[in-house]
Amino acid sequence: MSLKRRDPAELWSRRLKRRKKIKNTRRMIRILLGTMVAGCFAVLFLMPIILTITNSFMSSSEIAANYGQVFATTDSGGKVFISSKVNLKFIPDMVSFSQYVTVLFKSPDYLLKFWNSVILVVPIVVFQLLVAAGASFGFSRYRGRIKELIFFVYIILMLMPYQVTLVPNYLVSDWLHILDTNWAIWLPGIFSPFAVFLLTKYMRRIPVSVMEAAQIDGAGEWQIFTKICMPLCKGAMCSIAILIFIDYWNMVEQPLILLSDSNKHPLSVFLSKINSGEIGLAFAVATIYMVPPILVFLYGEDYLVEGITYQGGIKG
Amino acid sequence: MKIAKHTGKRGEKNPSAIRAGKTGSHKNPGKWMANGFLLPSILGVLLFFVLPFFIVIYYSVIDNPINAEFVGFDNFKMVFENAAFRQAAFNTMTFSAIAMPLAVVLSLLLAILMESKIPFKSQFRTFFLSPMMVPIASVVLIWQVLFHYNGMMNEVIGWFGKDKIDWLNSDYAQVVIIVLFLWKNLGYNMILFMSALSSIPKDILEVAVLESATPMQIFWHIKLRYLSSTILFVTIMSLINSFKVFREIYLLKGDYPYPTMYMLQHFMNNTFSKLDYQKMSAAAIMMAVVMVIIIGILFLTENYFGKDVEG
Numbered sequence: 114m115s116l117k118r119r120d121p122a123e124l125w126s127r128r129l130k131r132r133k134k135i136k137n138t139r140r141m142i143r144i145l146l147g148t149m150v151a152g153c154f155a156v157l158f159l160m161p162i163i164l165t166i167t168n169s170f171m172s173s174s175e176i177a178a179n180y181g182q183v184f185a186t187t188d189s190g191g192k193v194f195i196s197s198k199v200n201l202k203f204i205p206d207m208v209s210f211s212q213y214v215t216v217l218f219k220s221p222d223y224l225l226k227f228w229n230s231v232i233l234v235v236p237i238v239v240f241q242l243l244v245a246a247g248a249s250f251g252f253s254r255y256r257g258r259i260k261e262l263i264f265f266v267y268i269i270l271m272l273m274p275y276q277v278t279l280v281p282n283y284l285v286s287d288w289l290h291i292l293d294t295n296w297a298i299w300l301p302g303i304f305s306p307f308a309v310f311l312l313t314k315y316m317r318r319i320p321v322s323v324m325e326a327a328q329i330d331g332a333g334e335w336q337i338f339t340k341i342c343m344p345l346c347k348g349a350m351c352s353i354a355i356l357i358f359i360d361y362w363n364m365v366e367q368p369l370i371l372l373s374d375s376n377k378h379p380l381s382v383f384l385s386k387i388n389s390g391e392i393g394l395a396f397a398v399a400t401i402y403m404v405p406p407i408l409v410f411l412y413g414e415d416y417l418v419e420g421i422t423y424q425g426g427i428k429g
Numbered sequence: 430m431k432i433a434k435h436t437g438k439r440g441e442k443n444p445s446a447i448r449a450g451k452t453g454s455h456k457n458p459g460k461w462m463a464n465g466f467l468l469p470s471i472l473g474v475l476l477f478f479v480l481p482f483f484i485v486i487y488y489s490v491i492d493n494p495i496n497a498e499f500v501g502f503d504n505f506k507m508v509f510e511n512a513a514f515r516q517a518a519f520n521t522m523t524f525s526a527i528a529m530p531l532a533v534v535l536s537l538l539l540a541i542l543m544e545s546k547i548p549f550k551s552q553f554r555t556f557f558l559s560p561m562m563v564p565i566a567s568v569v570l571i572w573q574v575l576f577h578y579n580g581m582m583n584e585v586i587g588w589f590g591k592d593k594i595d596w597l598n599s600d601y602a603q604v605v606i607i608v609l610f611l612w613k614n615l616g617y618n619m620i621l622f623m624s625a626l627s628s629i630p631k632d633i634l635e636v637a638v639l640e641s642a643t644p645m646q647i648f649w650h651i652k653l654r655y656l657s658s659t660i661l662f663v664t665i666m667s668l669i670n671s672f673k674v675f676r677e678i679y680l681l682k683g684d685y686p687y688p689t690m691y692m693l694q695h696f697m698n699n700t701f702s703k704l705d706y707q708k709m710s711a712a713a714i715m716m717a718v719v720m721v722i723i724i725g726i727l728f729l730t731e732n733y734f735g736k737d738v739e740g
Contacts, residue, residue, distance in 0.1 A: 143545070144545070144547055147546075147547040148549070150542060151543070151549075151553050154556075155552075155556040157612075158556055158615075158616070159556055159559060161568045161571040161612075164571045165567060165570060168570075168571075244469050244473065245470065247466035248466065248470030248471070250463065250466045251463050251465070251468075252467065254460075254463035255463055255464075263467075266474075270478050272720065272724060273717060273720060274669055274672035274716070274720065275672065275673070276672060276694050276697050276712075277717045277720065279713075280481075280485055280697075280709050281478055281481030281484070281485055282477060282481070283701065284484055284485065285477050304473025304476075306474060306478075328459070333459065334459045334462035363564050363565055363566075363676070365566070365675075365679060365680065366675065369679075370698065370701050381564055381565070381566040381680075382566070384569070385569065385680040399568070399570055403563055403564060403567045406562045407559075409562070410558070410559065414554075414558065417558070418554070418558070421617055421621060421624075422620065422621070424621070424662070424666075425621045425625060425658075425662050
């Protein structure tokens, strides 16, 4: 029987099957490898965040025992090494909320700085969006040479690092006598060209015919702006609000230079100045400071991704 | 982007608009109304960014605000000969030169990884983006624990029998801040690349597969071409963000860190505290000029490589 020639069709299908099998296993291996690499990256990316959160549940004595030597401070402000090893722990020996209790109820200083952050950031987000909404409507509604030129200036300004824009900001704040007040942070923030740039790029995608139709129906510019443009840009506004919020919640350079009174500093600057006696609190404060952006992130991740996507392709 | 350009042009040349007299500026009050919307923003930008920049230019060429004598390029020369400025400029440049390409390549690899068929994509995206959201001030504590002389990193190194490194107080400090920079920025860049990868026309890729192009060929000859404008953008953003790395360093080490971590922003801060307007202005202008030149070069390169695709 073995001598009998096999049916070529059967042979062919077998070969195909074998090939498919090899291909499948190869694909599986590739997927597995990809997942592993992504997993490794994910662990690396998440570790510092998770560690901060878990460590905030340690009691102050446990933190002192584990990290005491890291945060001992010299008079120059640098952190130096004093004694033995640092124990990094993922999970505290005993979960305790004592740090949070201290931060929230016993030492008003931290809450005050947290409030400073809120006071500095929220008006910037709201008013930068409002100003930008108007400006991008102006930029996208009718287009002309001069406007293109002005828009180009905005782009250049947006691309300048803080080191360059802070000097002009400082001079104007000095001239207006608003140095050391919150206005010195608010006003440059509100007129920052960033939101204008993004929103204009978005608005230019709205077909002109939509607005022309409204115009023919007798709508004025104000009505076109409020009834057509704004509703269409709701998503974009959310995205941009999130981007502005992250940027300013994180600010360090501006308060350092424009607010010499450290009582007005936001928590982001203040956290680095926690002295060695209160190290136990630092993780709890850090975690509290993380909460608003993380909430915003969990709620608006898709908006954030969309916002980043608009940013791509700068020439548009 | 393509759509935007298109509709814009159509808007300008639309014959019905011309017939209705909408292109003539004096005949259309609506146009002035729309321009009025621009006013608050333009006034603010003028007041806070543009006009003071001219004052900065003025300050940079006089000897001091009281005397106000024209001194030409003396201030620039003084700043340039300042050892601290040179150190800061050198550090910032080396940092950007290393961190920028790494940020671009690694995030592109991550984006390609996310394009492939792996499970839990949306979860991975969330994980990769999360460092962007977390305030630097919050995680600085953990960085200190990790990179301390007796910290985690040295323990890990110890398992391989290597000597301890004083990460933050040696030449390895640059390595640390590059790691922090990448940690913070890779997710953002990855999103940009992911959206660019998904917008490559599918038919072109299909034709390439039919013509039996290898995945490498497809990547080098098709995908990279279409990505060129995104690569430019990511490079510019990484450049700008690499200037922001001052935050990490300041929060880790304060005003005077280890010399290799002394960045331009440190120089500016320390000059601010001395209120030396001339020095500050000259330094700011030099930086602005360098930025414009670098961004110009990037744009020209992109124009050269990406001219045959409408990106």
